[in-house]
Amino acid sequence: MKPIRLLLIWAVLAGLAVFSGCAGEAPADMPWAAPPAAAGGAAHDGIQETLDAYGNALVSKDRAAFLAQIDPASTAFLEQQILMFDRLGDVPFSKYEIVATSISDPAPGTAIAKVEFAWNYAGSFTGRPNPERSAFLLVKKAEGWRLAGDATAQALGKPRDAHLEDFGTVRMLNGDRVLVLYHSESEAVAQRAATLTQNAFPRLETSLPGVTLPKVPIVVYDSHDQVEQAFPGRWATWTGGASLMLGSETDQGGEIIIDAAAFNNVDGYAPEYNPKMLAHELTHVALFSLTTTRTPPFLEEGLADYVGQDIKSVLLPQKLRNGASFRPTLSDLYRPGGFNALLDEQAATLAYEQADTAVDFLEKRYGQDAVPQLIREFKRRDDEEKDQDRLVDGVFRTVLGVGWDEFEAQWRQYVISGS
Numbered sequence: 332m333k334p335i336r337l338l339l340i341w342a343v344l345a346g347l348a349v350f351s352g353c354a355g356e357a358p359a360d361m362p363w364a365a366p367p368a369a370a371g372g373a374a375h376d377g378i379q380e381t382l383d384a385y386g387n388a389l390v391s392k393d394r395a396a397f398l399a400q401i402d403p404a405s406t407a408f409l410e411q412q413i414l415m416f417d418r419l420g421d422v423p424f425s426k427y428e429i430v431a432t433s434i435s436d437p438a439p440g441t442a443i444a445k446v447e448f449a450w451n452y453a454g455s456f457t458g459r460p461n462p463e464r465s466a467f468l469l470v471k472k473a474e475g476w477r478l479a480g481d482a483t484a485q486a487l488g489k490p491r492d493a494h495l496e497d498f499g500t501v502r503m504l505n506g507d508r509v510l511v512l513y514h515s516e517s518e519a520v521a522q523r524a525a526t527l528t529q530n531a532f533p534r535l536e537t538s539l540p541g542v543t544l545p546k547v548p549i550v551v552y553d554s555h556d557q558v559e560q561a562f563p564g565r566w567a568t569w570t571g572g573a574s575l576m577l578g579s580e581t582d583q584g585g586e587i588i589i590d591a592a593a594f595n596n597v598d599g600y601a602p603e604y605n606p607k608m609l610a611h612e613l614t615h616v617a618l619f620s621l622t623t624t625r626t627p628p629f630l631e632e633g634l635a636d637y638v639g640q641d642i643k644s645v646l647l648p649q650k651l652r653n654g655a656s657f658r659p660t661l662s663d664l665y666r667p668g669g670f671n672a673l674l675d676e677q678a679a680t681l682a683y684e685q686a687d688t689a690v691d692f693l694e695k696r697y698g699q700d701a702v703p704q705l706i707r708e709f710k711r712r713d714d715e716e717k718d719q720d721r722l723v724d725g726v727f728r729t730v731l732g733v734g735w736d737e738f739e740a741q742w743r744q745y746v747i748s749g750s
């Protein structure tokens with residue numbers, strides 16, 4: 332019984348994870364590369380240059396250039412920064428950008444800079460990801476501005492979210508299709524996650540013809556506690572894996588997040604779970620740039636389960652045969668955020684069974700191109716039709732030749748008859 336229950340719970344959380352991934356603090360269209368406007372003028376000259384030099388040194392692994400940006404008198408901060416730099420030695424950044432967005436002067440010769448920072452891994456997505464926010468304390472020295480402390484809590488009211496390097500030295504597994512970042516104690520999980528995710532690519536590419544992904548980052552945390560510190564409050568419960576949207580543009584991409592303790596635990600009693608979970612999350616990463624909030628979430632979740640070979644249909648046929656009324660309906664699940672409002676386990680089960688059977692039916696009745704064509708058409712018409720019911724009906728008519736009501740009736744018949 333336990334594995335089944337776990338799969339159901341995971342399915343709900345995977346959905347939540349995707350949406351919380353979309354709901355980050357910083358919107359994708361933030362003018363992130365813009366120079367700090369009106370940031371105090373000449374008094375702050377050189378602050379951005381110091382931040383640039385700091386970020387560039389993380390990319391080039393130039394320890395001397397990195398340390399030159401830190402105030403040597405701020406010993407605790409210096410020590411912490413040296414530790415962080417060394418822990419990131421294996422991580423191949425292609426870009427590490429920090430942009431000051433506003434600067435204040437708590438005292439003469441000191442400044443607090445609110446910054447947006449983001450990085451790319453070499454071989455992976457090239458677009459700037461949605462930036463994170465934090466703040467630095469800087470002090471003015473004869474040679475220029477130098478970083479003297481983390482001022483995130485002071486400037487933003489909450490501490491900076493933790494990163495993998497805060498918990499230990501980051502190792503990297505450079506696979507053919509994935510980049511796995513992990514700590515040495517989670518090396519076995521990192522290797523298995525790399526293999527399982529790479530194994531899922533062929534089925535993803537068959538299901539979404541034309542999809543091309545660079546190496547997909549997989550970030551392995553050792554425990555749920557670490558995940559919670561890295562993404563405070565993002566996931567109410569956590570059962571092992573999720574996908575995180577780094578931006579809605581193709582080259583911004585996404586990454587897969589894993590909790591090694593949960594991964595190991597599940598592997599012990601339900602070894603079929605992790606391959607499905609990784610294929611599911613990989614599909615979300617591929618879909619981030621192909622979908623909008625108007626894309627029916629049942630298409631996304633159903634396709635993710637289809638690629639994961641995890642089509643579930645147990646409770647739903649019986650409900651439909653009995654003519655019982657229940658929520659959510661398939662129509663509820665074409666609305667934006669349709670998977671966010673699942674109130675209990677039965678609602679979650681029915682939601683995923685509807686998504687799974689709808690995509691399975693589309694594949695069988697309308698062919699392997701139907702789902703990708705629907706996804707493309709929803710993206711194309713994103714701004715065209717404001718009413719979601721009319722949008723769905725129109726897109727289904729264009730792609731399948733039948734409107735929503737007829738499609739839903741066909742699907743219901745398919746689920747009831749089992750073929």
Ligand SMILES: [Zn+2]
Pocket residue numbers: 345346349611615632635
């Ligand atoms: Zn999902």
